[in-house]
Amino acid sequence: MSDPVSTPHPGTTRDASHDLRSGPGIIIVSVYGVLALAATGRSILQIVEYFERAPLSYVLSAFAAVVYLIATVALARGMRRLAWVAISIEMVGVVVVGIASYLVPDAFPDRTVWSQFGNGYGYVPLVLPVIGLWWLARSGRAPHTD
Amino acid sequence: MIFALTLVVCAASLVLMVLAGVYAYRDRLIDDPLLGVAAVVLLGTLVQLVIGLARMSSIDEGSELATFAAYLVSLPFIPLMTTFLAIKEKTRWAMGSIAVGAFAVLVMTARLQQIWNLNV
Numbered sequence: 001m002s003d004p005v006s007t008p009h010p011g012t013t014r015d016a017s018h019d020l021r022s023g024p025g026i027i028i029v030s031v032y033g034v035l036a037l038a039a040t041g042r043s044i045l046q047i048v049e050y051f052e053r054a055p056l057s058y059v060l061s062a063f064a065a066v067v068y069l070i071a072t073v074a075l076a077r078g079m080r081r082l083a084w085v086a087i088s089i090e091m092v093g094v095v096v097v098g099i100a101s102y103l104v105p106d107a108f109p110d111r112t113v114w115s116q117f118g119n120g121y122g123y124v125p126l127v128l129p130v131i132g133l134w135w136l137a138r139s140g141r142a143p144h145t146d
Numbered sequence: 147m148i149f150a151l152t153l154v155v156c157a158a159s160l161v162l163m164v165l166a167g168v169y170a171y172r173d174r175l176i177d178d179p180l181l182g183v184a185a186v187v188l189l190g191t192l193v194q195l196v197i198g199l200a201r202m203s204s205i206d207e208g209s210e211l212a213t214f215a216a217y218l219v220s221l222p223f224i225p226l227m228t229t230f231l232a233i234k235e236k237t238r239w240a241m242g243s244i245a246v247g248a249f250a251v252l253v254m255t256a257r258l259q260q261i262w263n264l265n266v
Contacts (some may be wrong), residue, residue: 030243041216
């Protein structure tokens, strides 16, 4: 597993990008990509075709989709700070909207990615930001120089 | 949707998931057999896309239609993206991402069938 040729030089952006995408990161980036794709497509259709039916739900869906897109790009390109911001928004979003959708179900006549804590998407929206933040924290540690 | 096609796509993605999982476990890199299975999954999702787009007007429920169309279009990108990443990044984790992607194809294709059965 240890590869002396490609020992990272700490501090350069190139290595940061390599860091976030390599190893388990590639799985996390893929899952983000899939979710971003599905959520974006769904939300575009909702807004174009049936916006008046559940405006709040659809605006939230669109917002969530944009956040997933940003998180995917940030992770894939190693933009660490942007990834932190996007994934934190996601974490807060899924918890707040999740709770709100149970307390005020009338406000959410149609499902969003985040309502009911993302159960429409197999709770992936709830689990993913936790994994994402863990990955950012873990890969952010200074590389061991031994 | 056409049940037989759903079965084929689900079966192929299941094979891809298991195969990629084994490759990840054994630390093997992407090779022709795995690419072949991935190609079958890709082809299946493309056929599904064409047929689905042609028939989706028979789904009346708006939000279900939105999910249906979004999944249809998203699906072919999954095997495409994960295998492309695996060719570029030759690690066992890339194999893991193919396996996870194949699982997503399985679930989303089953969901397409479910939406179809409930709404047509």
